[in-house]
Amino acid sequence: MYKIFLTSKAQREYTKLPTVIxxxxxAVIFGPLRExxxxxxxxxxxxxxxxxxxxxxxxxxxxxxxxxxxxxxIYSIRHRKDAYK
Numbered sequence: 617m618y619k620i621f622l623t624s625k626a627q628r629e630y631t632k633l634p635t636v637i638x639x640x641x642x643a644v645i646f647g648p649l650r651e652x653x654x655x656x657x658x659x660x661x662x663x664x665x666x667x668x669x670x671x672x673x674x675x676x677x678x679x680x681x682x683x684x685x686x687x688x689x690i691y692s693i694r695h696r697k698d699a700y701k
Contacts, residue, residue: 618650618688629693633677641674641693653681653688667700 622630630638648658649672659673669682669691678699680692692699 618653618683618686620645620650621687621689623689623691626690626693633693637675637677641677641679644672644674645679645690649679649681649688653683671699 630641633641644658648655653670654660660670661673663669663671663680667680669680669689672679672681673696676696678692678694678696679690680694680699681688681690683689
């Protein structure tokens, strides 16, 4: 099981999300993602250069994260139209 760390930027973005979406993202992050951040059942893809890490698709939102040992460092939670800018 991995430990979750949200950067201050990701925490700010999370607090601005609509309540229903925030609950959905929280359930995915602290459920299946925490158990296995490489799961094939989740929609996860490795990001291409210049971005680094992985992205998790949760509806119209993208959770960008990186893995360091047993830590999942979430650095961005954004709507898909803004996620890759």
